[in-house]
Amino acid sequence: MRQTTPGHDFLRGIWRENPVLIHMLGLCPALAVTNTVENSLAMGVATFFVLCGSSLLVSLCRKFIPNAVRISTFILIIATFVTIADMSLEAIVPTVHKALGAFIALIVVNCMILGRQEAFASKRPVGRAMLDAVGTGFGFIIALFMMGAVREVLGNGTFLGYSVFGESYEPWVVMVLPPGGFLTLGFLLLAIHWLQRRRAQRRDAETEGELVARERAA
Amino acid sequence: MGNLIWILLSAMVVNNFTLALFLGLCPFMGVSARVATALRMGLANIFVLLITSLCAWFLNTYVLAHAPYLRTICFIVVIASLVQIVEMTIKKVSPVLFRELGIFLPLITTNCAILGLAIFQTNRGYGFLEGIFFALGAGLGLTLALVLMASIRESSETADVPAIAKGMALVLIIAGSLSLAFMGFAGLLSSS
Numbered sequence: 001m002r003q004t005t006p007g008h009d010f011l012r013g014i015w016r017e018n019p020v021l022i023h024m025l026g027l028c029p030a031l032a033v034t035n036t037v038e039n040s041l042a043m044g045v046a047t048f049f050v051l052c053g054s055s056l057l058v059s060l061c062r063k064f065i066p067n068a069v070r071i072s073t074f075i076l077i078i079a080t081f082v083t084i085a086d087m088s089l090e091a092i093v094p095t096v097h098k099a100l101g102a103f104i105a106l107i108v109v110n111c112m113i114l115g116r117q118e119a120f121a122s123k124r125p126v127g128r129a130m131l132d133a134v135g136t137g138f139g140f141i142i143a144l145f146m147m148g149a150v151r152e153v154l155g156n157g158t159f160l161g162y163s164v165f166g167e168s169y170e171p172w173v174v175m176v177l178p179p180g181g182f183l184t185l186g187f188l189l190l191a192i193h194w195l196q197r198r199r200a201q202r203r204d205a206e207t208e209g210e211l212v213a214r215e216r217a218a
Numbered sequence: 219m220g221n222l223i224w225i226l227l228s229a230m231v232v233n234n235f236t237l238a239l240f241l242g243l244c245p246f247m248g249v250s251a252r253v254a255t256a257l258r259m260g261l262a263n264i265f266v267l268l269i270t271s272l273c274a275w276f277l278n279t280y281v282l283a284h285a286p287y288l289r290t291i292c293f294i295v296v297i298a299s300l301v302q303i304v305e306m307t308i309k310k311v312s313p314v315l316f317r318e319l320g321i322f323l324p325l326i327t328t329n330c331a332i333l334g335l336a337i338f339q340t341n342r343g344y345g346f347l348e349g350i351f352f353a354l355g356a357g358l359g360l361t362l363a364l365v366l367m368a369s370i371r372e373s374s375e376t377a378d379v380p381a382i383a384k385g386m387a388l389v390l391i392i393a394g395s396l397s398l399a400f401m402g403f404a405g406l407l408s409s410s
Contacts, residue, residue: 024247024386028330032240072298079291086290102337105290109330111244178238179401182394189387197382 009128013136019112020143021192026112030144031181033103037160040148042096044141046085046104051113051140053081055121055133062122074117075108082107112140150184151175222351225344229355232404235331236363237397242331246364247389256368258318260361264354266326267335269304270297271353274336275346282340293336301326331360366396 004012019025029047034040054077058065065073086104089097097104107113116136121129152158155175157165174180235241242263249259273296282289305323309316326332335356339349370392379388 027243027247028240031243072295075294075298076291079294083287083290087287102334102341105337106241106330106334108290108294109333174398177401178240179394179397181240182390182397186387186390186394189390190382193382193387 006128006131010131010135013132013139014142015139018139018143019115019136020140021188023112025115026110026140027185028106029103029110030140030147031178031185033100034144034147034151034181034184035155035176036099036152037145037148038096039099040144041141042089042093043100043103044137044144046089046100047107047110047113047140048134048137049085050078050081050107051116051137052130052133053084054078054113054117055129056126057081058117058121059124059126059129065122070122071114071118074114074122078113078117079108112136146188147181147184150188151180155180222347225348226351226355226358227406229352230359230362231400232406234359234363234400234403235334235356236360237393237400239334241334242329242360244329245326246360246367246393247386250364250367250389251371253365253368253372256364257361260357260364261318262323263326263329263331263360264357266301266323266332267353267357267360268350269300270332270335271339271349273297273300274339275344275349278340289337289340293333297332297336331356363396367393370396 013019017023020027020030026047029043033043054074057077058074061073082105085107086097089100089104116133120132124132149159152160153164154172155177157163157169157171172180175184229235233239236243236246245259245263250256274293277292277296282292301323305316308323335353339352344352367389371389374388374392383391
């Protein structure tokens, strides 16, 4: 087991190992329900709750779960929390619950959650597992928020229901339809790869510059 | 009969599971590099979807009518264990078929398409026959999407793509165009 600091456990999931944008996990909700910012945030928060709840329980019970049936146990625990989230959303925000539809129940098969249980929560003490779950959950919310913001602003001309571009804006309807989900994520990935490459190039240029300077000095 | 055909067509092309509902994306992204593998994955998917439909119908009729709050837990546990049993049976009865489908079966079980099918079938109140046709349509649709994707990816392998677009970004943009093309089928339903 690799040793990591608590701060690293928390920060890792937020950006550098973002579950959606870097690891491509949990794509199904990230593409399906991100047509408005409101839906994206509701889905993000529901997933955050399920992830933290199951990480806590899995980490607490990690000594009692037999190795042979661990995956089924994780799935049962996750399904329990999903049922809680499903019913709570139905009671608190019925309109959002209706818009998300079957995709709330589908949080059960979000590979990101099962992945964190198997790779992290089942092997670490409760505190670390919670830090990891909160970090990864925030990363998921951020990724969903980015998708939702791009799609709602371009596809509807609004942000959280408020008009952004004014009356004369002709919305790109395709962005709120299914193809828009694929295209938005595709272009977001392009942007991220471009940034990564630029950063790497700059780092290379800096080290090269240093070498040249050192040679001159010598 | 006409109704059943519409259910099949609708699930296959108009509301294609992968391209319109984003279900079963993991195999769509992961196993779509070769046409032959994609085809096998598709067949395994059809098989598991049919079993799932049967399961969901049985659970809905005999168990969940009394305890609706157990729906999510019940579906995932019953489907996962049944697929495991079927896998063991196939291994015993037909090793050839097992080799063809083998590795894919357990992968498929935790695929969103499977649970999605069970939930949609329940929400829409499909009966036994309707469920079977829905599952068949969904499976054929998944296979179609997978094979299309794999053939595009195979031929784009030699293409000159900018370095930043290599990998997932390219796959997602191709998927977006495919999804756009499949939206054309929506006219099929509204004109009927």
